[in-house]
Amino acid sequence: DTAVSQTPKYLVTQMGNDKSIKCEQNLGHDTMYWYKQDSKKFLKIMFSYNNKELIINETVPNRFSPKSPDKAHLNLHINSLELGDSAVYFCASSQVRTGLTDTQYFGPGTRLTVL
Amino acid sequence: GEDVEQSLFLSVREGDSSVINCTYTDSSSTYLYWYKQEPGAGLQLLTYIFSNMDMKQDQRLTVLLNKKDKHLSLRIADTQTGDSAIYFCAEVGFGSSNTGKLIFGQGTTLQVKP
Numbered sequence: 483d484t485a486v487s488q489t490p491k492y493l494v495t496q497m498g499n500d501k502s503i504k505c506e507q508n509l510g511h512d513t514m515y516w517y518k519q520d521s522k523k524f525l526k527i528m529f530s531y532n533n534k535e536l537i538i539n540e541t542v543p544n545r546f547s548p549k550s551p552d553k554a555h556l557n558l559h560i561n562s563l564e565l566g567d568s569a570v571y572f573c574a575s576s577q578v579r580t581g582l583t584d585t586q587y588f589g590p591g592t593r594l595t596v597l
Numbered sequence: 598g599e600d601v602e603q604s605l606f607l608s609v610r611e612g613d614s615s616v617i618n619c620t621y622t623d624s625s626s627t628y629l630y631w632y633k634q635e636p637g638a639g640l641q642l643l644t645y646i647f648s649n650m651d652m653k654q655d656q657r658l659t660v661l662l663n664k665k666d667k668h669l670s671l672r673i674a675d676t677q678t679g680d681s682a683i684y685f686c687a688e689v690g691f692g693s694s695n696t697g698k699l700i701f702g703q704g705t706t707l708q709v710k711p
Binding site: 517527530591 | 632634685698701
């Protein structure tokens with residue numbers, strides 16, 4: 483069984499479009515995250531949700547809006563896509579909120595290409 | 598601030614040992630992690646070490662932590678071609694939200710030559 487799954491795996495779209503990436507975890511974890519990995523493989527956190535509540539919001543354009551319908555799902559909606567949004571987006575989940583003892587488990591990633 | 602640094606590239610011959618190094622800045626980090634990313638794949642948790650430990654061994658992997666120097670290393674014994682991947686060091690940072698988040702290094706690309 484896949485622990486953290488993301489759809490789609492690949493997403494190719496035009497500039498200006500709106501798109502969503504979905505993430506689901508079946509680990510029973512309380513906290514979920516979105517990370518962005520750029521073309522140089524640099525990984526940076528974007529958002530974190532704990533039990534459907536936003537707890538981390540890094541300096542991310544407000545074109546990016548995470549949505550958590552329940553604690554097993556954290557979707558990422560992106561409006562007005564730009565060329566610089568091209569990256570691999572990773573979803574992750576962990577058991578506890580504070581990060582003191584949790585280990586984060588990552589999904590397989592969604593490669594977004596904006597043309 | 599929070600910062601994690603790694604060298605970008607390491608090349609070894611099959612059968613040799615590989616040592617990947619990492620330095621971090623946040624002295625309050627409680628856990629430090631090593632993740633592996635194979636080409637086109639997601640991040641796989643390899644191992645982690647709690648900050649009150651100096652060393653952790655798990656089969657071919659040995660993690661050494663020097664908390665005084667804020668230096669972490671991952672040693673892979675008997676390196677195989679299947680170990681070729683990018684290895685990320687990460688610490689748990691807390692920032693202003695008091696909520697843990699992973700701060701990653703830039704990743705070290707390990708190339709294993711047959």
